[in-house]
Amino acid sequence: MDDNKQEATPDISAFLASAIHDMKNSISILIKFLNSSITELEPEAQRRAAPMLYEAQRVNDNLIQMLAIYKVGNQFYPFDLTENSIDDFVHGIVEQNESLLSYLGIELNLDFDDELTWYFDRELVTGVISHALGNASRYNKGKLKLSVKEEEGELVIRVEDNGGGFPASVIEAGDAVRKGVNFSSGGTGLGLYFSSMVAKLHKNRDKTGSMSLENGGEYGGGCFILRLP
Amino acid sequence: MFVSDDINAAFIGKYFLIVDDFQGMRTLMREMLKTFGVKNIDTVTNGLEAIASLEKNKYDVVLCDFNLGTGKNGQQILEEAKHRDLVGLSTAWVIITAEKTADMVFGAAEYMPDDYILKPVNEATMRSRLEKVIARKAVLANIEKAMRAKNHARVVALCDELMVSSKTSATELLRIKTGTLLAMGQYDQAKQVFEQILAKRDIPWAKTGLGKVAYYKNDMDRSRQLFREVINQNPAYLEAHDWLAKCHEAAGELEEAQRVLVRSTELSPHSVLRQKNLGELAHKRGDMETAEKAFRRTIKLGEFSVHKSPGAYLGLAKVCSSKNNPAEALQILKNVTKEFESSETAMHAKVVEGLVYREAGDHINAGKISKEVAELVRADDNKGNPGMMLEAAQLFLATGNKEAAENLAKSVVRNNHENTELLAQVSELYNQAGFQDIGQALVNKSKQEVIELNNRGVVMAKEGKLDEAIKLLSDARTMLPNNKRIMINLVNMAILSMRQSGRNDYLMQLSRECVEQVAKLDRQEEWCAQVRAALDAIPATE
Structure with missing residues (x-):
């Protein structure tokens, strides 16, 4: 006989969206506060304080990613495919990330065609690339490169660093996510899943976007690549 | 981006309106705008104040918070401003929001903001987004003028002209151009533009546009397929949902x-x-639960909206009545006459009131109201909307007021003799009251009368007796003020007459009235645009 009186496990997804929103607000206040406090420090103190900003940024990225994944999964995400100027897009990304990079003393080189425009959901792709830059800022030896180019009818966005490259397990996890294989690789899982989801949302006729991780590239370190048709 | 010595060039001389309920945000935005060099800034705290400012002043940019506490939200202010023509195409409407929603991005084109900026706002983003939107909108001032003058052809010409010179506004110009072509009934031209866009890239609004063309050309399978494709690729694309629902409804697939x-x-x-729409459809299907919920929600959501309308109240009253709750139905009807001070609403509420009494088995009150409605209909000269007229006829039949029912049914048929769906509803009304033969005969006879009258006019015109034909049809129009076919023939004759004997104030006036009335009855009438152009082209007589 069924025990009808037993309380059902609460469906946490009902609270998820609003709780994430709330946390996002708190974190963005925290980030603002950290930024204005760190700016006033001496360069060496800035470098030591920068990890606080990095960690807060990471929490913020995770929340944004979870919210987007939740909405896309429930088919609520207003996927907004519009024509964006690459010049604007790159500068937006730089503005979002420049304070952290400068505190860490990292040099960010840009390589893009400023006349180029492309169709994509600006918010999602900005989320993906900012996250990739954040990651790269942790595993490099002082040099990053963001390049945005058209190659064979696709927009190719690369985030490269001069660090030791991705460990084999991360490259494998990247491949698994891209191929849609089930994955459970802890910390890197969410970001990879999000990036791959955003890539796949971008379709043009019979072509679909893709995300991949490589080692090598121009700086010999890790290389995150997003391709949008 | 701007090749200019002044980094604030884009903002010089621009008028801004800031709408935000928080003092802190208003100050922050005002300070930001000042650093961009903006001098003319008004700030208001809620929807009422915003509308009052928009009534008095013309702004280049409105920066509007989405969530404004009680009262209208930012989207509702935008809807009212557009609906009442307080802002035109060249005013940039930017919504500041914590989260972008499907409404903002994919809602009905006529109520979409020009941009949205996500919170928290920072100065650099604000500056670059505003520069962009100002540049985009500045191009559209002349198009706005042509639109206000209802000069569709000029709007299209301006779009073509500007597309050559302005790259920033290309998408917006294409959307305005295709939207105007659709409104003119130039479906093939619109189709061509959509196909050109889609040849390069799958873009939801262009594919939705192609679906609309198929819909208007009555190719229902194709239009349904196109809207479905858009939704498959972009599940939150609202406009395609709106149109897909329309397709299903037109095909009778109500579920x-x-x-x-x-x-x-x-x-x-x-x-x-x-x-x-959901409430009305569910009601039509007899799904009273869904209808009730939807109507209640419509009323609640509509409290501060320009889209607040008596329809939801009347619908809810009907639902309550069929759920054996006449007391609430009557209360709602009392409220609706108070909330909306229009004679048409009062009359419609009275009709529904009679039907509520009738359904509750209160024949005395039903009969009393039926007589009152009959008086109102007579005084109103049969000018009400056909839906209400049918309900009134239903009440008359149910209360044994056969003569009033017959007069009204005749009037509906004569005014709409080519509307097969409506004619079927008239017959159905009589069927349900148990008078099959009477209903069908009435419909056939009244329809035939109008056709014969019309044909007489056309024959006269062909025999060259234009003046007589015009007299005949303009008399007919006085009796049948909503009959499209009569108005169309009348105007065609008037134009012919003026081409032969010169411009004539009376015929000009008559033609313009008819065109506007036809446009009101059927917004997509291709004929209207052509006639407006033909009337404009008739030279003045010395």
Whole structure:
């Protein structure tokens, strides 16, 4: 006989969206506060304080990613495919990330065609690339490169660093996510899943976007690549 | 981006309106705008104040917070401003929001903001987004003028002209151009533009546009397929849902239509119009539970909206009545006459009141109201909307007021003799009251009368007796003020007459009245645009 009186496990997804929103607000206040406090420090103190900003940024990225994944999964995400100027897009990304990079003393080189425009959901792709830059800022030896180019009818966005490259397990996890294989690789899982989801949302006729991780590239370190048709 | 020595060039001389309920945000935005060099800034705290400012002043940019506490939200202010023509194409409307929603991005084109900026706002983003939107909008001032003058052909010409010179506004110009072509009934031209866009890239609005063309050309399978494709690729694309529901409803697939509407109300939980559509459709299907919920929500959401309308109240009253709750139905009807001070609403509420009494078995009150309605209909000269007229006829039949029912039914048929759906409804009304033969005969006879009258006019005109034909049809129009066919023939004759004997104030006036009335009855009438152009082209006589 069924025990009808037993309380059902609460469906946490009902609270998820609003709780994430709330946390996002708190974190963005925290980030603002950290930024204005760190700016006033001496360069060496800035470098030591920068990890606080990095960690807060990471929490913020995770929340944004979870919210987007939740909405896309429930088919609520207003996927907004519009024509964006690459010049604007790159500068937006730089503005979002420049304070952290400068505190860490990292040099960010840009390589893009400023006349180029492309169709994509600006918010999602900005989320993906900012996250990739954040990651790269942790595993490099002082040099990053963001390049945005058209190659064979696709927009190719690369985030490269001069660090030791991705460990084999991360490259494998990247491949698994891209191929849609089930994955459970802890910390890197969410970001990879999000990036791959955003890539796949971008379709043009019979072509679909893709995300991949490589080692090598121009700086010999890790290389995150997003391709949008 | 701007090749200019002054980095604030884009902002010089611009008028801004800031709408935000928080003092802190208003100050922050004002300070930001000042650093961009903006001098003319008004700030208001809520929807009422915003509308009052928009009534008095013309702004280049409105920066409007989405969530404004009680009262209208930012989207509702935008809807009222557009609906009442307080802002035109060249005013940039930017919504500041914590989260972008399907409504803002994919809602009905006529109520979409020009941009949205996500919170928290920072100065650099604000500056670059505003520069962009100002540049985009500056191009559109002349198009706005042509639109206000209802000069569709000029709008299209301006779009073509500007597309050559302005790259920033290309997408917007294409959207305005295709939207105007559709309104003119130039479906093939619109189709051509959509196909050119789609040849390069799959873009949801262009594919939705192609679906609309198929819909207007009565190619229902194709249009349904196109809207479905858009939704498959972009599940939150609201406009395609709206149109897909329309397709299903037109094809009589009401259950499917309801499913699509339910989904679209989930995607845009603040939309008054979609809730109302859902309520009406569910009511038509006899799904009283869904109808009740939707109508209640429509009323609640509509409280501060320009889309607040008596329809949801009347619908809810009917639902309550069929759920054996006449007391609430009557209360709602009392409220609706108070909330909306229009004679048409009062009359419609009275009709529904009679039907509520009738359904509750209160024949005395039903009979009393039936007589009152008969008086109102006579005084109103049969000018009400056909839906209400049919309900009044239903009340008359149910209360044994056969003569009034017959007069009204005749009037509906004569005014709409080519509207097969409506004619079927008239017959059905008589069937349900148990008078099959009478209903069918009435419909056939009244329809035949109008056709003969019309034909007489056309024959006269062909025999060269234009003046007589015009007299005949303009008399007919006085009796049948909503008959499209009569108005169309009348105007065609008037134009012919003026081409032969010169411009004539009386005929000009008569023609313009008819065109506007036809446009009101059927917004998509291709004929209207052509006639407006033909009337404009008739030279003045010395």
